[in-house]
Amino acid sequence: MFDIADTVPGNYTGLMPDWELIPVPIPEPLWNLSAAQLLGSSSKLWRGIRAEVLAAASNTCQTCGRPVRDGKGLVCDEVWDYQEAGQLNVARLVAMRALCPLCDRSRHPGMAGLISSRIPPYMQLMRVNHWGHAQAEAAVARAWADWQRRSQLVWVLDVVPELLGRWPVLRPLVGQVGEPGDGTRRVALRRAGMPRRS
Numbered sequence: 001m002f003d004i005a006d007t008v009p010g011n012y013t014g015l016m017p018d019w020e021l022i023p024v025p026i027p028e029p030l031w032n033l034s035a036a037q038l039l040g041s042s043s044k045l046w047r048g049i050r051a052e053v054l055a056a057a058s059n060t061c062q063t064c065g066r067p068v069r070d071g072k073g074l075v076c077d078e079v080w081d082y083q084e085a086g087q088l089n090v091a092r093l094v095a096m097r098a099l100c101p102l103c104d105r106s107r108h109p110g111m112a113g114l115i116s117s118r119i120p121p122y123m124q125l126m127r128v129n130h131w132g133h134a135q136a137e138a139a140v141a142r143a144w145a146d147w148q149r150r151s152q153l154v155w156v157l158d159v160v161p162e163l164l165g166r167w168p169v170l171r172p173l174v175g176q177v178g179e180p181g182d183g184t185r186r187v188a189l190r191r192a193g194m195p196r197r198s
């Protein structure tokens with residue numbers, strides 16, 4: 001049986017050692033640059049990966065622990081680690097996990113929602129992490145600052161060997177580049193009905 005813990009490399013110092021629920025809005029250069037987008041979120045390949053991740057999680061949200069009958073509505077969350085290193089910044093896919101919609105919204109909020117709406121996603125941060133109000137507020141402020149800084153950078157994508165070994169179809173993600181402005185253009189192209197991979 002696939003153990004999701006095995007997908008996290010030993011030297012991983014990233015976002016959530018204990019599967020905490022940390023808000024991490026996706027930097028703009030990386031919008032629409034993901035495993036789900038690569039494979040197509042309704043494709044057989046992506047649905048297969050999602051099914052494996054959900055089965056490994058026993059159809060339970062891996063942050064709040066809520067079990068969901070038949071996994072209905074559970075999201076296959078791509079856990080990306082962002083390493084900022086000056087010229088070459090690496091966005092690395094380090095794990096996949098199951099999240100309920102409420103946790104998913106808290107984790108990848110639209111920035112407008114993150115700032116203006118403190119319920120329910122904001123409450124979910126407090127509940128899941130056993131945080132007080134000030135801690136949740138600080139995490140949201142950090143997320144906003146990180147997002148602004150990261151959205152100004154050029155990113156190259158990588159995927160940890162554990163995930164490539166399990167799902168070789170993810171290999172085309174490695175080496176893809178996202179520059180500021182690219183994400184907005186990708187979203188606009190998709191809305192205009194252009195091919196997903198431009």
Ligand SMILES: [Zn+2]
Nearest residue numbers: 061064100103
């Ligand atoms: Zn949850």
